[in-house]
Amino acid sequence: MAYDLLKGKKGIIFGALDENSIAWKTAESVHAEGGTFVLSNAPIAMRMGQIKDLAAKTGSQIVPADATSEDDLNALIAKSMEILGGKLDFVLHSIGMSVNVRKGRHYTDEKYDFTAKGWDVSALSFHKVMQSLYKADAMNEWGSIVALTYMAAQRVFPDYNDMADNKAYLESVARSFGYFFGKEKKVRVNTISQSPTPTTAGQGVKGFDGFISYAEKMSPLGNATAQDCADYTVSLFSDLTRKVTMQNLFHDGGFSSTGVSQEVIDYFSK
Ligand SMILES: NC(=O)c1ccc[n+]([C@@H]2O[C@H](COP(=O)([O-])OP(=O)(O)OC[C@H]3O[C@@H](n4cnc5c(N)ncnc54)[C@H](O)[C@@H]3O)[C@@H](O)[C@H]2O)c1
Numbered sequence: 001m002a003y004d005l006l007k008g009k010k011g012i013i014f015g016a017l018d019e020n021s022i023a024w025k026t027a028e029s030v031h032a033e034g035g036t037f038v039l040s041n042a043p044i045a046m047r048m049g050q051i052k053d054l055a056a057k058t059g060s061q062i063v064p065a066d067a068t069s070e071d072d073l074n075a076l077i078a079k080s081m082e083i084l085g086g087k088l089d090f091v092l093h094s095i096g097m098s099v100n101v102r103k104g105r106h107y108t109d110e111k112y113d114f115t116a117k118g119w120d121v122s123a124l125s126f127h128k129v130m131q132s133l134y135k136a137d138a139m140n141e142w143g144s145i146v147a148l149t150y151m152a153a154q155r156v157f158p159d160y161n162d163m164a165d166n167k168a169y170l171e172s173v174a175r176s177f178g179y180f181f182g183k184e185k186k187v188r189v190n191t192i193s194q195s196p197t198p199t200t201a202g203q204g205v206k207g208f209d210g211f212i213s214y215a216e217k218m219s220p221l222g223n224a225t226a227q228d229c230a231d232y233t234v235s236l237f238s239d240l241t242r243k244v245t246m247q248n249l250f251h252d253g254g255f256s257s258t259g260v261s262q263e264v265i266d267y268f269s270k
Contacts, residue, residue: 006035015094221255
């Protein structure tokens, strides 16, 4: 269902790799709500992903950028304003990658150049995106910036590895930059802490199937899907949430507030 919530709004969506990506679903929903945007992803993802199909479907242009490169980000932001004909109203940072996870290195056996690369891609890139936007004065007043995170930033999920530390940093950057963006430019900055979701990045986490089934049983409303996340993000980009900023917003069907569910009790009472 569409309500024209984003009619006339312009932005950048990072991180749509394939149709399972949270950013892919978000792009479709933003389009349905009347928003226009530039799609961006790492140059390598252009070859791996199906982003061209999404661009055609949503009438968008693609501007590649490695989110760790300040030069790429500055060029992307300038180009996006040119394509869209003015300043931006929304930005989605939907980017994550851990080299330690990819290479199967345990948390107690990290290779630190892997750790540094994963941190740069998954966490510092959010600061870089916002610093580029801030310096270029690229956001309209009452604009909205959202990044995606996971509850491993607050609680231990052993196989989430160094991504837990990256997410804690990402959430902190949202608060810190949110202060300055709010004060100086009336722009809000939030993170959405999403349920486990079957995407390329999600399924890279060891034991993902057990993990997602457990979360499903623990959440009174069940896990939030990628489409649910897209809907929530639309609300945060809309004018209906103008005073929500510097928050880490749990979007997880109630998982984060549940100690134990009846299903889990029943399982262990057998
Ligand atoms: N899937 C889950 O279970 C889950 C849960 C909570 C939060 N998240 C977060 O949601 C976000 C999106 O992930 P997803 O699950 O949709 O998976 P995904 O694999 O579809 O998306 C991750 C994206 O990051 C991009 N990326 C990697 N390195 C990059 C770089 N250097 N520059 C620019 N882009 C780069 C990839 O190309 C890809 O498009 C991530 O931040 C992830 O941590 C995912």
